[in-house]
Amino acid sequence: MFSFAAPWVFVLLPLPALVYWLAPPHREKSSSIRIPFFRHVAKAAGVEPRSGSVIPRRAAFQTVTVIVIWCLLIIAMARPEKLGEPIVIEKSARDVVLALDISGSMDQRDFTSSDGTPTQRLAAVKDVLRQFIAERQGDRMALIIFGTRAFVQAPFTEDLNSLNGFLDQTQVGMAGPNTALGDAIGLGIRTFESSEVDQRLMIVLSDGADTSSRMTPVNAAAIAAEKGVVIYTVGVGDPDASGEDRVDLDALKDIADRTGGAYFFANDQDALAETYARIDELNPRIVETQSYRPRESLAHYPLRLVVLLMLMTLAAQHVAQRRRGAA
Incomplete structure (x- = not known):
């Protein structure tokens, strides 16, 4: 033309x-x-x-x-x-923060893999997260790890291969042996401050009760709700254990309810994979379409x-x- x-x-x-x-x-x-x-x-x-x-x-x-x-x-x-x-470009209008618990309890080998063999909790979680990340083409994702303290392992990026690389480098205990769930949520909220999209999703995976946060998980969830951040919580620990090894299911449910998200419990690798598939169904991807004609x-x-x-x-x-x- x-x-x-x-x-x-x-x-x-x-x-x-x-x-x-x-x-x-x-x-x-x-x-x-x-x-x-x-x-x-x-x-x-x-x-x-x-x-x-x-x-x-x-x-x-x-x-x-x-x-x-x-x-x-x-x-x-x-x-x-x-x-x-005309050339059409589709850009995701969703940012996702993954908050992964790597406290000492994630080293326990009580998780059942897809072939029925017991495996380390963190190793099983990593296998499912790799597939989940690979299917997020077009989304911006960030990775937060937390134990005694919470850290940003990878800021928002569309390079999902590098994000999987950061996930592979994550090891049990590298952020401390305890669980700072509230601080992890607070750090995720600060990470979203650089986000310019409307759909903000945080997925929090934890296998223990909050023991070392400077901000309680409930208060962090209330702030997240004010900022428009939807939190999905996934419990992977043992609810019948004692002390720090017992996953606080009530707290995870409360966090999800306060932000309009959902709570899931996964006790094996297949259930964890179904959990992330269910999260996709509840939060369909929003796409912004832009088109231009080269001149x-x-x-x-x-x-x-x-x-x-x-x-x-x-x-x-x-x-x-x-x-x-x-x-």
Whole structure:
């Protein structure tokens, strides 16, 4: 498709004609020879002598060339463009924060893998999270790890391969042996401060009760609700255990309810995979669609013709002058 980026320039097209009609013509003085009987010659010829100057006349091909050059310059200034086929870009309007508990209790080998063998809790969680992350193409995701303290392992990124790399580097106990669930939620809220999208989703996975947070999980959940952050909580520990090893299911349910999210409990790898599939169903991905058409400028073509016509005109004038000189 062909179009002009500045079509208003065509209003200048009749400008030379207006100048020709309204402005006084250009006059040039010419040399002459005075003779004693000039008046008699003029009278015999029936011409009334007058003082003044000569209006130079332009050859027909010169007039046509000037008109064509002006039209080509106007076309070039109008910026002709060739429009390509529309290109549609889909961009996710959702940011996701994964908050992963890596306290000492995540080292227990009481999780059942898909083949029925017992496996480490964190290893089983990593296997499911890798698949979950790989299916989030287009989403921006961040990874927070927490134990005694909470840390941002990976800020928001669309490079999901690098996010999986950061997940692989996560080990049990690297953030301390205890569980700072409230601090992890608070850190996730601060992470969302750089987010400009409306759909903000936080997935919190924990296998223990909060024991070392400076902010209680309930207060953190209330702030998250005010900020428009929806929290889904996943419990993977043993609710019948004692002390820090007992997962606080009531707290996880309360956190999810306060933010409009949902709570899940997974005691094996298959249940954990179903949990993340269910989270996808509850929060369908919102996509922003943007489209544009690539533009290729064609202004250089009329400019090349202008240069070519000017060179041809100069060459023709030079040949005509040499012929007159030879004659």
